[in-house]
Ligand SMILES: Cc1cc2nc3c(=O)[nH]c(=O)nc-3n(C[C@H](O)[C@H](O)[C@H](O)COP(=O)(O)OP(=O)(O)OC[C@H]3O[C@@H](n4cnc5c(N)ncnc54)[C@H](O)[C@@H]3O)c2cc1C
């Protein structure tokens with residue numbers, strides 16, 4: 382039992398956001414402790430799995446603006462750790478040509494001069510074989526988008542944090558937080574005192590925030606991560622330059638369907654639905670709803686004729702959704718030395734290095750490098766309840 386050890390900062394939760402925050406704090410010479418409830422690495426939160434998409438294809442400029450630096454910081458971590466974390470594949474965005482969202486994404490890419498190629502129904506299959514472009518859909522390829530190697534990235538950033546003198550204690554669940562000028566954090570194995578705390582607890586955020594009298598409007602959903610088998614091995618392979626893709630909406634669904642080329646499991650393509658059914662993070666396996674899989678099956682039949690329309694592997698992962706799907710990056714409304722990074726809404730991985738930088742800046746009381754107004758807690762004011 383460790384008692385009353387003192388730190389400049391304690392970061393709670395060693396997913397992608399907490400790990401990058403701890404690393405940034407250590408770079409700023411802060412004596413930092415990173416606490417994780419499970420033994421690392423684990424598969425029970427939101428950051429596990431081999432791959433994630435990295436892209437600038439968004440409908441808002443503020444995400445595109447952050448991505449330039451995010452790409453640079455990913456490359457910096459690759460150099461520091463001596464590992465490959467990013468593979469350029471391009472991102473195919475398909476959607477109803479006349480829909481507001483598809484048009485917005487295309488315009489945002491053009492306005493921000495992101496390298497892209499517009500495909501037509503005539504040349505589509507020359508560039509993208511084995512995919513059916515639905516009539517009325519447009520298609521663009523964002524050239525510099527690609528795949529991030531997620532598990533490898535977590536291992537790398539945690540190792541760099543430790544090299545900088547940071548301390549990781551896994552298998553230690555935070556049970557209580559006592560706010561104050563010095564915050565007391567009690568875990569299943571000890572008690573720590575810190576000048577500052579950062580809460581990056583993913584799907585468990587509200588459980589921890591309850592100790593500070595705050596609840597955010599977060600909804601946790603379980604995503605069935607489906608892998609689909611190629612009929613002809615190699616048809617959708619990363620080595621044949623098959624891109625990541627997003628289908629913004631379709632006759633099957635109004636939500637995005639997205640996928641990555643076959644890569645981590647030979648012959649299997651990852652295709653997921655961008656929402657799921659409500660789940661308790663500690664009881665996720667009890668959530669057995671398969672309606673997302675049914676939607677995906679119809680989409681695979683319709684658009685991916687080279688795949689067997691029955692998932693070969695189904696894994697699970699959690700999203701923590703905010704009502705507007707934008708992140709929460711802010712100081713606690715009552716305790717300025719408690720900083721919150723939450724609600725990454727199923728699209729936060731690519732921003733990990735920037736989220737780490739911003740959460741570190743908030744924690745140190747510095748002016749944030751980007752405008753954080755879309756991410757502030759006050760946007761929920763009418764709905765959030767501060768019991769204090
Ligand atoms: C299927 C899927 C696909 C996705 N695809 C993409 C993509 O292509 N591109 C992209 O950019 N993003 C993607 N995302 C989103 C991205 O992965 C998440 O936004 C990101 O991983 C969230 O990280 P986090 O650190 O907030 O949460 P988590 O990874 O869940 O980390 C929180 C950590 O806090 C720990 N913790 C919680 N409570 C306690 C406690 N009391 N004590 C100690 N530790 C605690 C948890 O165990 C956990 O390790 C995807 C997500 C999923 C699920």
Ligand SMILES: O=C(O)[C@@H]1CCCC=N1
Nearest residue numbers: 434627637639655727728
């Ligand atoms: O963030 C991403 O790129 C993925 C794909 C689109 C939907 C959510 N996650």
